[in-house]
Amino acid sequence: MSLVDLVAPPMAGHLHPILGIAARLAREPGIEVRVISTAGAGPAIAASGVPGLALLEGADEVLETVVNPPYRIGSNPRRLARQLRAAVGLQREFRGELLGVWAVRRPDLVLADFTMGAVGSAADEIGVPWWTTHPSPCAIEGRSGPPSYLGGWRPGVGVLGRGRDAVGRAIVRGFKGLAPRLAGVRLADVGLARLHRPDGSEAIYSPERIFALTPEAIEFPRSLPAAVRYVGPVLHTPPTPAPPPELTPGRPAVLVTAGTHLPWHKQALLAAATEAAAALPDVDLHVSLGGDPVPASALGSGVTVHQYVDYARDLPRFAAVVHHGGAGVLGHTLAAGLPSVVVPVDYDQFDHAVRLTEAGVAVAVTTTLAAAIRTVLDEPSYRRAAEEIAAGLARTPAVELVAAEVRARLSGFGPTTADPAAGFAP
CATH class of the missing domain: 3.40.50.2000 (Glycogen Phosphorylase B;)
Structure with a gap:
């Protein structure tokens, strides 16, 4: 052995x-x-x-x-x-x-x-x-x-x-x-x-x-x-007792996440998602806090806030992902064939972000988060490029x-x- x-x-x-x-x-x-x-x-x-x-x-x-x-x-x-x-x-x-x-x-x-x-x-x-x-x-x-x-x-x-x-x-x-x-x-x-x-x-x-x-x-x-x-x-995501998010049939849902790191960034991300939700009445935004407790201030913010979302289990149900360019969520998003909005904040995330945008599977925020989300949802080329990569990953x-x-x-x-x-x- x-x-x-x-x-x-x-x-x-x-x-x-x-x-x-x-x-x-x-x-x-x-x-x-x-x-x-x-x-x-x-x-x-x-x-x-x-x-x-x-x-x-x-x-x-x-x-x-x-x-x-x-x-x-x-x-x-x-x-x-x-x-x-x-x-x-x-x-x-x-x-x-x-x-x-x-x-x-x-x-x-x-x-x-x-x-x-x-x-x-x-x-x-x-x-x-x-x-x-x-x-x-x-x-x-x-x-x-x-x-x-x-x-x-x-x-x-x-x-x-x-x-x-x-x-x-x-x-x-x-x-x-x-x-x-x-x-x-x-x-x-x-x-x-x-x-x-x-x-x-x-x-x-x-x-x-x-x-x-x-x-x-x-x-x-x-x-x-x-x-x-x-x-x-x-x-790979270890099995978790966290319940799957409840998504409304017929409405596009977008996951907003900063992974399990960056505690100082998550409150700002939640605020940005709340602002974007007001400009996207036809889109449901779901924010994952990566295991951190959901603060009382997040309730009634106009977005659905989760303590944790299982990428392997739940990500394919979304229409797009807003993420920071971390390696874990990057891989899961591409494997699910989803376009993304990438908001890098530290470490290697800026290098990941430029690769994703150059590959045509993501956009960066140039004006507002809402505008970037609208772009990846409405322009089919982003999803097509992501699906092509997903097909290659599934083969091998x-x-x-x-x-x-x-x-x-x-x-x-x-x-x-x-x-x-x-x-x-x-």
Whole structure:
């Protein structure tokens, strides 16, 4: 029996894809799976029907303040440094406990979410192959194309445009190299000798396989490490007791959501939805607070407010989605063949937003939210483009592609460590 350990933080956008892969691998003969996270992930792991193991006892409250602060991180250097210091401390402790677990039973393969930067070095230490799952592959450094985290760049056109992209990539790479020193942290604390390998690829990602969990159809052409494989979104939501939303037959319903993060943004989103509802009397707007309690002020606001909406179960019933560009809702929306209005607010969301609008499946808010919603509902090209992507995703489900590669790797026919001389695809 081969053991595959799957490692992720407890945040839904990172944990749910890992759980979907684990649930699929658990059905494979001869494969045993174990999902390793913190106690905060326990309910979702149990609901998904796979074995789990919790590390970092008592750390979930600290982790929540690190990854989900009550303010926008953006490019604020002090906030970035504070977040990096706390993250490295948690990763160091997690790595130590993980090595203790592996001293008792060593896995045959490790799949880790890209945010778990200390996992790969721990796997290298005990000589176990490890792969990366990446819900936001726009963040992977490439040798061509636009960089990420600079507000959502489109690919540069012509010599000047390509030059601009190259300068942007250098700025991002340089900042990554400088950030640990500014934050006063040591990469060695999480087992990393350097940020980049000799071939130029990022050391926190597997040199063997990186599963990109967004549809390749929305991605810009870029020269990425040869380890990258676009498999598309893993469409998994753990079963929930939350009731399905009641939709009125014959009326278009639009879901408005900011996912499970961004607590500081949700009140503003609710206010924007209330204003939009007044301008769209023929459309029903439903707001999901991503697990947060529904405030009394939301009642009678002109929109229907839900504590939680199950994307896998409920999203296909809507006509469109207003979202922030998070990887989870992005994948579910495209898999359901729905157009969207994208309102990015932080992190990689601006990079996702520009990809969605360039692919013709979403619009950005240029005047009012109501006008943007009206556009995606009334202009059929947005739904047609989304349905075309959905058809491609349905033909080749991501979990099946991942399962096939895991089977091949465990049988000895899978990928091996990338050749440093050929670390990037042409």
